Amino acid sequence: MSMLTAERQGAKSAKMTDEANTILNVKDLNIYYGNNHAVQELSMGIDQQAVTALIGPSGCGKSTFLRSINRMNDLIPISRNTGEIDYQGLNLLSNEVNVVALRKEIGMVFQRPNPFPKSIYHNLVHGLRFHGVPKNEWKERVEDSLRKAALWDEVKDRLYESALSLSGGQQQRLCIARTLTIKPNVLLLDEPASALDPIATAKIEELILELKKEFTIVIVTHNMQQASRISDKTAFFYNGRLIEYNQTDKLFSTPDVKQTEDYISGRFG
């Protein structure tokens, strides 16, 4: 496991989380954009090797929370936060965190496939070069990542063709493979299938179910059927607040909170 801070080895022993299976423990997280309080007093644990779906109407703070996990919000000058996200005994929001190492361990895939306008192979080795992975490991890592992203059979004979020659669904699987080359622990997926057709979406969903055997996945989705098909737990957000967090089956069949029921039955949102 790579070190996220220079002092990592000397860090105090990991704080115990509530459940042995929790990999990310969010405590009293608040995120602001200027005066806009986008995420409010959020506390939740995220299970490892499981899929956690974040749902809720547009603007409720799902992506803002997701982006805070690997510090993508740092790139937005008016954004600030309070609270903690504990990961292996370390507060990811602390100034001591090495953000480059963090993003290696907690990778992110965005709504629109965003391959570099270079070859498929170049897209895959970019992160390896950046993180100083020895060249003699590249071939194996590329093949392994493409296999895990269920793309190997489709591209193995065209690795030096432009990534832009792939279909949208293939490009998105390539972006997932690109994240996998550097062996992350957690994958953050921000509506990864919303720009894809139903067949490509089904492939991404299948892939997510495969990947959760090895990785922890947090996914933002607008598609409630998708959340119910692929996630183990679902968190429903409204107006910056976590309204209900439950096992997915339970949340979609017998939610505890009226607001959740209204949302999943299409009464608002």
Ligand SMILES: Nc1ncnc2c1ncn2[C@@H]1O[C@H](COP(=O)(O)OP(=O)(O)OP(=O)(O)O)[C@@H](O)[C@H]1O
């Ligand atoms: N880069 C930004 N700068 C300023 N405000 C932002 C920024 N990104 C999001 N916000 C604001 O934060 C709030 C939460 O937005 P966020 O994108 O997290 O919601 P969301 O639930 O992911 O919405 P959507 O489903 O539409 O993507 C909104 O009020 C939004 O306007």
